[in-house]
Amino acid sequence: MKKFLFFIITVVAFLIVSGCQSSDSSQQDGEENTDSLSPLEETSKVIIAEDGSASGAGFYIAKDKGYFEEYNIEVEFATFGNSDEMLPAVAAGEVDVAGGISSASFFNSIAQGIDVRFIADKGHNNDGSSYFTFVVRDDLKNEMTDYPDVKGKKIAVSTENGVDHYIYNEMLKHAGVSTDEVEFVLMSDFSNMMAAMGNKQIDLALQIEPLITQGENQDIHQRFLDATDYAPEAQIAMVLGSPKFLTERRDVAVRFMAAYLRGVRDYHDIFMKEVDDEGEVVSIMANHTALKDEELWTEVGVTGLNPNGYIFEEDVENQYQFYQENGAIQGELDFDKIIDMSLVEEALDLIGTYEE
Known part of the structure; x- marks a missing residue:
């Protein structure tokens, strides 16, 4: 009888350990275990305030791929x-x-x-390829090669006392340049920044995609290093x-x-x-955002x-x-x-x- 009980206990223990190891393996591999999350019994509506910005990707993809x-x-x-x-x-x-x-x-x-x-x-921002980072006027790219070079320059930022202003301030601290040594230009429209670059009214701008890439392709501006150098977790x-x-x-x-x-x-x-x-995800992004050119997404x-x-x-x-x-x-x-x-x-x- 004792041997039989010992055998049963051993088998149960083995099954418990095996189950835990299987669960741990699934977590480590990043596999989704959605079986435990059953659908709602009745359809429920969720209202999302979203304006078509690229950062709404999780919403768009989950909707179009049927996850919701x-x-x-x-x-x-x-x-x-x-x-x-x-x-x-x-x-x-x-x-x-x-x-x-x-x-x-x-x-x-x-x-x-x-x-x-x-x-x-x-x-x-992603390390080394920020979607929200500084650009320098194309004709200044050879003289503007490092952060201290911003001294004495006119720098356009879209918002005062917003995340833009915060990133601007972090860049200046990283450069070792005081706010008195540059000219802060408040320019709320990112498209106007590109026009101001073309007219040589400003030297640098905190710009956003896809205008960063479009401006590079048109030789209006070039990326000025990368925002993750000084604000890696903004x-x-x-x-x-x-x-x-x-x-x-x-x-x-x-x-x-x-x-x-x-x-x-x-x-x-x-x-x-x-x-x-x-191309499924790129197609979804092009459908929901202002960037309709699927090739530009690459x-x-x-x-x-x-x-x-x-x-x-x-x-x-x-x-x-x-x-x-x-x-x-x-x-x-x-x-x-x-x-x-x-x-x-x-x-x-x-x-x-x-x-x-």
Whole structure:
């Protein structure tokens, strides 16, 4: 009898260990285990505030490849004129998910009672091929070869006390050049920056794709080194979530995040790992964004998106402190409350961690 019991215990222990090893192997390989995430019993609509920016790739791919539909989620895209209109709609639960770009006015809205959460990454620069970086006028490219060369130059930036201004300031610190030794030119329209370059009104500009690549192809400007040299973890945009969506509709929110991350992973596979999908993802991006030229998608520096969803939390706080030091912030923020990675973590438990 004792031998029989020992045999049973041994078999059970073996099965438990084997199961754990199989699970660990699946996580290490980055394989998605979506079997445990069943579809919703009834179709649920999720409203996303998105304006066709390239950083919305995870939304577009998940929609067009049917990942949302697999979980019985119907997504609807809504557009707003500006964040002043969008943020209250997110806080009220009229919009479930949105994209937010760091700025003093953005943080001030939250400090004054607009209740939203930062729930996932929606845009950062990729090492060595930033989609948001400085360009130098083409006729100056030979004399502007290193950061200290910016001294005495006219530099265009699209926003004051926004993430653009923060990156500009980080570049100057890296260059060892003070703000008094350059001319800050506020120019809100990126297209106008290209025209100003052509007219030799400015020397450098903090420019964005696809205008970076288009300007290079037209010999208007050239990349000036790369923003990841001095701001390697700049959090440019975040996915925002309505508190109502995260609490009252948690079962929907978890599935939404799982689908979103699956879309981001497809994007990452194509643009970071150069996996061949016969152009499906590029076609989706061209369909949903202003960059319609599919061939140009192979040239541009694309938006970085974390396939595991996490944001650079420390950098978000550093940006806030920069705005605060400039006197542009009214009120204090509780980042432990505002930054909420619990939805990402819950989704990762279900679909597995992406391994590079």
